[in-house]
Amino acid sequence: MSQILKSLKVPPNSASLEEARTRTxxxxxMCCRSIPHVMEVYNLHxxxxxxxxxxxxxxxxxxNANVTNPKVIDMLLFKGMEELMNIVNQSKQRHHIVGQxxxxxxxxxxxxxxxxxxxSNFLKKFYSSNYS
Amino acid sequence: xxxxxxxxxxxxxxxxxxxxxxxxVSTPELKNADAAAAAAAAxxxxxxPKRNPVGGARVHLPNPEDxxxxxxxxxxxxxxxxxxVLQACEIAGVDIPRFxxxxxxxxxxxxxxxxxxVEKSPKPVASCAMPALPGMKIKTDTPIAKxxxxxxxxxxxxxxxxxxxxxxxxxxxxxxxxSMAFGSDRGRFTEMKRSVVDxxxxxxxxxxxxxxxxxTRCVRFASEVAxxxxxxxxxxxxxxEIGTYVEKLMTSELSGNVIxxxxxxxxxxxPFAFKARNWELKGTESIDxxxxxxxxxxxxxxxxxxxxxxxxxxxxxxEEWISDKTRFFYDGLKRQRLNDPMxxxxxxxxxxxxxxDALAIVAEVMHQIKPEEIVGVAGKLSDAESMMALKxxxxxxxxxxxxxxxxxxxxxxxxxxxxxxxxxxxxxxxxDAFLLVGTQPRVEAAMVNARIHKTVKATNAKVGYVGPxxxxxxxxxxxxxxxxxxxxxxxxxxxxxxxxxxxxxxxIIVGAGVxxxxxxxxxxxxxxxxxxxxxxMRPDWNGLNVLLLNAAQAAALDLGxxxxxxxxxxxxxxxxLMGADDVNLDKLPDDAFVVYQGxxxxxxxxxxxxxxxxxxxTEKEGIxxxxxxxxxxxxxxxxxxxxxxxxxxxxxALSEVAxxGLPYDSLGAIRSRIKTVAPxxxxxxxxxPATFSTxxxxxVSQKVSATPFTPAVENFYMTDAITRxxxxxxxxxxxxxx
Numbered sequence: 001m002s003q004i005l006k007s008l009k010v011p012p013n014s015a016s017l018e019e020a021r022t023r024t025x026x027x028x029x030m031c032c033r034s035i036p037h038v039m040e041v042y043n044l045h046x047x048x049x050x051x052x053x054x055x056x057x058x059x060x061x062x063x064n065a066n067v068t069n070p071k072v073i074d075m076l077l078f079k080g081m082e083e084l085m086n087i088v089n090q091s092k093q094r095h096h097i098v099g100q101x102x103x104x105x106x107x108x109x110x111x112x113x114x115x116x117x118x119x120s121n122f123l124k125k126f127y128s129s130n131y132s
Numbered sequence: 133x134x135x136x137x138x139x140x141x142x143x144x145x146x147x148x149x150x151x152x153x154x155x156x157v158s159t160p161e162l163k164n165a166d167a168a169a170a171a172a173a174a175x176x177x178x179x180x181p182k183r184n185p186v187g188g189a190r191v192h193l194p195n196p197e198d199x200x201x202x203x204x205x206x207x208x209x210x211x212x213x214x215x216x217v218l219q220a221c222e223i224a225g226v227d228i229p230r231f232x233x234x235x236x237x238x239x240x241x242x243x244x245x246x247x248x249x250v251e252k253s254p255k256p257v258a259s260c261a262m263p264a265l266p267g268m269k270i271k272t273d274t275p276i277a278k279x280x281x282x283x284x285x286x287x288x289x290x291x292x293x294x295x296x297x298x299x300x301x302x303x304x305x306x307x308x309x310x311s312m313a314f315g316s317d318r319g320r321f322t323e324m325k326r327s328v329v330d331x332x333x334x335x336x337x338x339x340x341x342x343x344x345x346x347x348t349r350c351v352r353f354a355s356e357v358a359x360x361x362x363x364x365x366x367x368x369x370x371x372x373e374i375g376t377y378v379e380k381l382m383t384s385e386l387s388g389n390v391i392x393x394x395x396x397x398x399x400x401x402x403p404f405a406f407k408a409r410n411w412e413l414k415g416t417e418s419i420d421x422x423x424x425x426x427x428x429x430x431x432x433x434x435x436x437x438x439x440x441x442x443x444x445x446x447x448x449x450x451e452e453w454i455s456d457k458t459r460f461f462y463d464g465l466k467r468q469r470l471n472d473p474m475x476x477x478x479x480x481x482x483x484x485x486x487x488x489d490a491l492a493i494v495a496e497v498m499h500q501i502k503p504e505e506i507v508g509v510a511g512k513l514s515d516a517e518s519m520m521a522l523k524x525x526x527x528x529x530x531x532x533x534x535x536x537x538x539x540x541x542x543x544x545x546x547x548x549x550x551x552x553x554x555x556x557x558x559x560x561x562x563x564d565a566f567l568l569v570g571t572q573p574r575v576e577a578a579m580v581n582a583r584i585h586k587t588v589k590a591t592n593a594k595v596g597y598v599g600p601x602x603x604x605x606x607x608x609x610x611x612x613x614x615x616x617x618x619x620x621x622x623x624x625x626x627x628x629x630x631x632x633x634x635x636x637x638x639x640i641i642v643g644a645g646v647x648x649x650x651x652x653x654x655x656x657x658x659x660x661x662x663x664x665x666x667x668x669m670r671p672d673w674n675g676l677n678v679l680l681l682n683a684a685q686a687a688a689l690d691l692g693x694x695x696x697x698x699x700x701x702x703x704x705x706x707x708x709l710m711g712a713d714d715v716n717l718d719k720l721p722d723d724a725f726v727v728y729q730g731x732x733x734x735x736x737x738x739x740x741x742x743x744x745x746x747x748x749x750t751e752k753e754g755i756x757x758x759x760x761x762x763x764x765x766x767x768x769x770x771x772x773x774x775x776x777x778x779x780x781x782x783x784x785a786l787s788e789v790a791x792x793g794l795p796y797d798s799l800g801a802i803r804s805r806i807k808t809v810a811p812x813x814x815x816x817x818x819x820x821p822a823t824f825s826t827x828x829x830x831x832v833s834q835k836v837s838a839t840p841f842t843p844a845v846e847n848f849y850m851t852d853a854i855t856r857x858x859x860x861x862x863x864x865x866x867x868x869x870x
Binding site for chain 1: 778
């Protein structure tokens with residue numbers, strides 16, 4: 001897999017939004033194809049399932065759903081590709097993947113108990129930190 | 133003229149280049165100062181730009197006839213008669229370099245750094261000691277003045293060690309700055325420098341006497357402001373040194389200020405030695421809470437650590453001094469801190485728990501107890517916001533038993549004039565007779581004592597003192613030790629009553645230690661009678677004062693923290709201590725549940741069942757009202773420790789967990805709540821005088837007892853949780869006991 005990715009080159013700019021769109025799909029597919037390999041090399045089987053990683057990748061793509069400028073999309077694709085290369089080549093370590101894509105943005109401390117559900121915003125902030 | 137001399141002359145004229153390298157004066161035109169002066173005079177600027185006084189100062193001209201006009205660098209400036217040349221220059225916007233001159237001390241005129249040229253004067257004059265005369269033409273920027281400064285600088289640096297890289301003053305040193313600005317760029321000094329033996333001034337002030345430039349500021353400060361004749365000048369000429377004559381420590385509560393006034397690194401802070409450089413520090417303008425004066429301070433911090441505390445100028449409160457306790461207690465902020473909520477287990481040991489669990493337990497217990505058995509105690513370091521929140525919480529729970537320690541169990545919060553300093557601290561300077569009742573201002577409020585000392589020194593005001601034998605640093609009459617003396621003064625049969633009667637502006641200061649006495653109403657009634665008989669309260673003068681002890685007291689009384697019953701502690705089943713460590717819990721029933729909310733593991737924690745960690749005053753924003761009724765705000769300088777929270781947030785969170793949610797979520801909201809109770813607390817930095825006088829107090833039938841007054845503060849250096857945790861304060865009080 002990494003051999004294929006190594007041969008990739010920076011493609012020329014997308015001519016239209018349509019072309020950028022197809023490139024985005026292509027990129028996402030490439031991500032999805034590399035997921036089994038990533039699961040293997042980072043030993044993620046006991047913390048996450050492939051479908052969760054896929055949705056994490058999809059969420060990263062959807063984050064920029066409102067971008068319409070093909071040049072910007074190209075740039076974002078380039079950055080995404082760079083990130084993917086880093087992951088596939090194991091330039092990252094396990095905790096990077098776990099931190100960024102498995103635990104995600106919710107933070108490490110997750111309140112699973114339903115005790116604070118009806119608490120006010122103030123109380124929720126109070127429990128988390130003195131500063132907000 | 134010998135042949136050798138002739139030969140050397142010939143040699144010198146032939147070697148002009150070598151000759152010029154030996155010149156000390158860095159600017160070549162100074163070599164011939166007179167000629168350059170003549171040249172400068174020729175092209176004097178015709179239209180001068182408007183200049184503003186140094187530091188934005190304003191000139192008060194009390195009497196238009198006593199105004200004279202002088203010219204500073206050709207710029208005319210009007211000044212009152214009696215000002216010195218240096219002050220005139222300051223008003224004209226010219227900052228004259230100086231070492232020995234200090235605006236709050238007497239004039240010494242021994243450093244000679246402030247030399248300026250005055251027209252028609254044969255030589256440069258020392259501007260700090262020279263009175264300005266009408267029509268004087270002062271020149272501060274001429275070659276003669278520059279050369280004079282350069283020369284003085286060279287003499288000063290002759291015996292000053294070149295150890296700036298290891299000197300604590302480095303970066304904030306007057307000598308360093310002025311030698312860069314006015315000194316020469318090379319030295320001619322090749323001999324050995326003088327060295328002086330260091331003096332031991334105690335645990336607070338570090339001395340490196342070799343660095344001393346004999347400006348005598350510290351000597352004058354000690355005798356004029358601190359009122360102790362400990363420091364002095366020994367020897368003459370180059371053997372001159374500052375010292376304490378005999379091996380002796382500086383026994384003053386203001387001794388730390390010599391660190392600030394020392395223009396070089398001779399006197400530096402011992403606890404701060406080699407800890408940080410001043411350019412690494414972040415300054416936060418805040419308020420001191422160790423006594424009721426509310427001295428303005430700047431908290432210098434580096435990262436999460438308070439590195440030092442220095443005074444801030446406030447003419448109405450602390451001028452530019454602070455007490456040693458204020459300056460050096462900060463190391464207590466690093467010790468004995470509470471950082472996690474804790475619950476005492478069955479084995480008597482504390483166990484760290486989450487905030488959620490701690491609050492849940494407190495709320496549960498609170499609901500199981502009858503409302504009248506719930507008691508809240510605000511500590512001496514509490515800010516107004518948290519006291520407001522605590523009072524609201526207890527009221528919502530149905531209890532009205534809340535008080536602030538130090539105010540006694542039957543505080544009189546009805547008349548604001550009955551518990552604040554009506555004269556104001558700066559107003560004390562106008563008084564010409566003092567009657568101190570059961571108060572020792574020197575240990576209770578060092579900055580107020582400094583004002584009284586200043587007044588006594590300036591006007592020879594009479595001071596009468598009723599209370600236990602105490603140490604004063606000014607002349608005083610010890611009238612008696614018990615309240616009976618007050619009754620005698622009130623009747624007019626005491627010798628001191630004539631002194632009060634003859635005084636134009638008599639001031640009576642009652643100590644807050646009286647609040648804890650059983651006969652406090654009778655004492656205040658006697659004081660009121662004295663005030664009435666001696667014209668102490670007039671439309672233009674109110675000399676009846678109460679000197680409070682703690683930072684929280686005035687705000688607590690303003691917010692109405694008055695317990696419903698004075699026996700509430702005896703019958704309490706649930707006690708909420710908000711930083712209260714000095715409240716007497718001996719009579720508390722053994723089965724009472726005690727919650728301690730605070731920042732230090734101090735006395736209150738010993739009895740606590742639950743600990744809720746809170747932030748100290750350096751870590752939060754809070755309103756504090758000082759003893760004269762001036763509200764001021766502290767600002768957070770460092771982050772909170774561990775899992776601690778701000779005081780009012782804890783109370784607010786607890787109220788929600790207990791199901792009696794308080795209606796404020798932010799500091800702004802809680803302040804608008806305070807506005808409905810005590811609007812004066814929001815008039816920050818402005819003294820709010822009391823509206824009604826104490827003459828409205830009801831008649832008292834109580835008789836004064838014969839029990840003598842007791843000292844309100846046993847140990848000046850250790851009065852609250854932070855100072856008790858401080859190592860430096862412990863060292864100081866160990867010396868005090870010796």
